[in-house]
Amino acid sequence: MKVLTIAVTEYLNAVRSKAFILGVVMMPVMMGGGLIAKLIAEESEDVRDRTVAIVDHTERLYENIASAAEERNADVFEVEDDGSSEQVAARFVVEAYVPAEGEQRSPEIVLSDRVRSDELFGFVVIGEDAFETKRSHDDGVSYFSDNPTYDDLPDWIERIVQDAVEKERFAKADLDPDLIDDLTRRVRFKEAGLFEVSEEGEEVGGEEDDDVKNFVVPSVAMFLLFMLLMMSAPQALNVVLEEKMQKISEVLVSAVTPFELMMGKIVGTVFVSMTLSVLYLGAVVISTHYFGIENLIPLGVYLWFLFFQVLALLIYTSIFAAIGAACSEMRDAQSLMTPAMMLVLIPMFFWMVVLESPNSPMSVAVSLFPPATPMLMLMRVAIPPGPPLWQLGLAIVLTCAFTAACVWAGGKVFRIGLLATGQAPTMRRMIGWIVSK
Amino acid sequence: MNAVRLTGVTKTYGAHTAVDDVDLEVPAGSVHGFIGPNGSGKTTTIRMILHIIHPDRGEIEVLGERGTRAANDRIGYLPEERGLYKKMTVRRLLTYYGSLKGMTARDARSAGDVWLERMGLSDWATKKVEALSKGMAQKVQFISTVLSAPELVILDEPFSGLDPVNLEVLREAILELKKAGITVIFSTHDMAMAEQLCDSVFMIFRGRKVLDGTLETVRAEYGSDTIRVRLEGGRRHVEGIAGVDRILDLGQTQELRYDGDPQELLKTLTGRTRVQHFEIAHPSLHDIFIRIAGPEAREAVA
Numbered sequence: 001m002k003v004l005t006i007a008v009t010e011y012l013n014a015v016r017s018k019a020f021i022l023g024v025v026m027m028p029v030m031m032g033g034g035l036i037a038k039l040i041a042e043e044s045e046d047v048r049d050r051t052v053a054i055v056d057h058t059e060r061l062y063e064n065i066a067s068a069a070e071e072r073n074a075d076v077f078e079v080e081d082d083g084s085s086e087q088v089a090a091r092f093v094v095e096a097y098v099p100a101e102g103e104q105r106s107p108e109i110v111l112s113d114r115v116r117s118d119e120l121f122g123f124v125v126i127g128e129d130a131f132e133t134k135r136s137h138d139d140g141v142s143y144f145s146d147n148p149t150y151d152d153l154p155d156w157i158e159r160i161v162q163d164a165v166e167k168e169r170f171a172k173a174d175l176d177p178d179l180i181d182d183l184t185r186r187v188r189f190k191e192a193g194l195f196e197v198s199e200e201g202e203e204v205g206g207e208e209d210d211d212v213k214n215f216v217v218p219s220v221a222m223f224l225l226f227m228l229l230m231m232s233a234p235q236a237l238n239v240v241l242e243e244k245m246q247k248i249s250e251v252l253v254s255a256v257t258p259f260e261l262m263m264g265k266i267v268g269t270v271f272v273s274m275t276l277s278v279l280y281l282g283a284v285v286i287s288t289h290y291f292g293i294e295n296l297i298p299l300g301v302y303l304w305f306l307f308f309q310v311l312a313l314l315i316y317t318s319i320f321a322a323i324g325a326a327c328s329e330m331r332d333a334q335s336l337m338t339p340a341m342m343l344v345l346i347p348m349f350f351w352m353v354v355l356e357s358p359n360s361p362m363s364v365a366v367s368l369f370p371p372a373t374p375m376l377m378l379m380r381v382a383i384p385p386g387p388p389l390w391q392l393g394l395a396i397v398l399t400c401a402f403t404a405a406c407v408w409a410g411g412k413v414f415r416i417g418l419l420a421t422g423q424a425p426t427m428r429r430m431i432g433w434i435v436s437k
Numbered sequence: 438m439n440a441v442r443l444t445g446v447t448k449t450y451g452a453h454t455a456v457d458d459v460d461l462e463v464p465a466g467s468v469h470g471f472i473g474p475n476g477s478g479k480t481t482t483i484r485m486i487l488h489i490i491h492p493d494r495g496e497i498e499v500l501g502e503r504g505t506r507a508a509n510d511r512i513g514y515l516p517e518e519r520g521l522y523k524k525m526t527v528r529r530l531l532t533y534y535g536s537l538k539g540m541t542a543r544d545a546r547s548a549g550d551v552w553l554e555r556m557g558l559s560d561w562a563t564k565k566v567e568a569l570s571k572g573m574a575q576k577v578q579f580i581s582t583v584l585s586a587p588e589l590v591i592l593d594e595p596f597s598g599l600d601p602v603n604l605e606v607l608r609e610a611i612l613e614l615k616k617a618g619i620t621v622i623f624s625t626h627d628m629a630m631a632e633q634l635c636d637s638v639f640m641i642f643r644g645r646k647v648l649d650g651t652l653e654t655v656r657a658e659y660g661s662d663t664i665r666v667r668l669e670g671g672r673r674h675v676e677g678i679a680g681v682d683r684i685l686d687l688g689q690t691q692e693l694r695y696d697g698d699p700q701e702l703l704k705t706l707t708g709r710t711r712v713q714h715f716e717i718a719h720p721s722l723h724d725i726f727i728r729i730a731g732p733e734a735r736e737a738v739a
Binding site: 002005006009013017243246247248250251252253254255256257419 | 487489490506509510512514516517521522523525533534536537538581
């Protein structure tokens, strides 16, 4: 009963604070931040002309590139609804290199200087034997620039040159380019799930894999759980530490046992975090229904999310609350927090591995490691078709046991730490507290 | 009927014995003072009475409950310093503390309002604790202690840092508790206050009980070798008199420990200066405290 009183007070203290309201708003902003930045970046795409000089030793390819550029440049404008047009990509302007009269220096030197003085974006040298079918030392095309990370232009040139050269080679061999296209057409390949026989006796399944379902949903679910955990569990440390520093803990433990006090904090934290997940998951449910894509996220994923969220909160809130109780100063708490944070961060190191091969021995092992289970097992559950049942069962058993151990050990450290003053205990000393009677 | 009874209670922290084989009886309805220097074991004893920590040996009985926290809802506890949430409003804080003591939220709220009224803090009920002055915060803290109408109130250093006005408010509040039949235990360094308020005192020094009893018995135990004088010209006139082995200078008056016939001393003093006041007295609690825990005593123990 008193646990509930404490939990409700903790909950109200948390949700009434400005930090909470800010957090509710900030989290989607942070998660959506990448997307927004990308949109902004697209809006402000650098559309300055990219002028490139071409030294064409074949004396035939330049024409191809120039006409392809013209065609492309006509396409960089996007017409808006109101009839106005806006440039959405940079134009590629090509010029043939003609040495100035009496120029003694090599074209490469001359053009490099022009790139350096910003007259050109880059230049291309096409080898004399580019059209030849036999390899020679002068059959390549080179692109030189001062912007090694900008690859739209070189990629485009490579493609144009390749097309032109292929076409010419086919023609020379008296082959019809259309026939070649037909003959080399790529086989359609699809990745799909398994078939099964439905209750009506029909064969169903074999649906094409959906990247959103297979990659985006599991990753977002895991990161959302991670963020929710990070928003609430470490708070317990601050609250407990502040109570200890203000000597409030002493009043509290004269009214309730330390364990009741800690459980009150934990339950309060679970309430807070659940409020957040109801808000966010609710938003997801509503928006997927609105867009008619609700089958992307099966109901089970939501339920597992909430289940693992509670376990993760129990584990980490008891750890953080215990650290808060053991320390007398924020500074000491910071250093003791590091090992706990390492545990929280394990899923961050492994989520790519798990996403790519959710049933590999590595993924299985790390997702059965209790501190990481809530996040990584959630991810595996969200990746169709999900982990084998025995693994899920084992994960639940192990994590529940670990959770109970954390709450028990946290409770002991909490009880002893809360009244200890002075220097922060070492890890070893805290373990001593846990095993003491 | 005892509100608190400790029998052979010992608590050690590693090699350090914080409380060593202490017996104590606090009769119900009395005001009991815990005195003793810092670090002598007062807070440890109080925490054991509250069952926040457990003794290694011995037995503790509080309000008829032996060795369990069962009585804790009937105890009000004011720790040595602070103990309030700065960000909560006064009313919400009192309601919370009250519910932790087993009151319903509604009862806690109305009891809180009554107390705030009595302490002249009604206007502050909806203000945050951080907005209160130190004296007001201390009153709120006191209210949180007595809100649930406890049978036993334990106050750890309640007077430290109070200005005279607030000190008087608190003193009266304690006397009111006593009138209502509530047992009060408080620890203090203020010997004058202890003398004024306490029915009995308990002193603990280096973990051991060194004094226990009513003020009268304690003072009688320390004899009548104390003589209080006020002299024209002050302290210098009592210096160098044979038999005076200790002078406690209280400013206007001096307390002397004199081994011999007081009449002889009076004669000597009238020979030296005009005597305004001469009293054969019991030692003050202050003096007893110094005798037990002062530098001489420390040296003797060392």
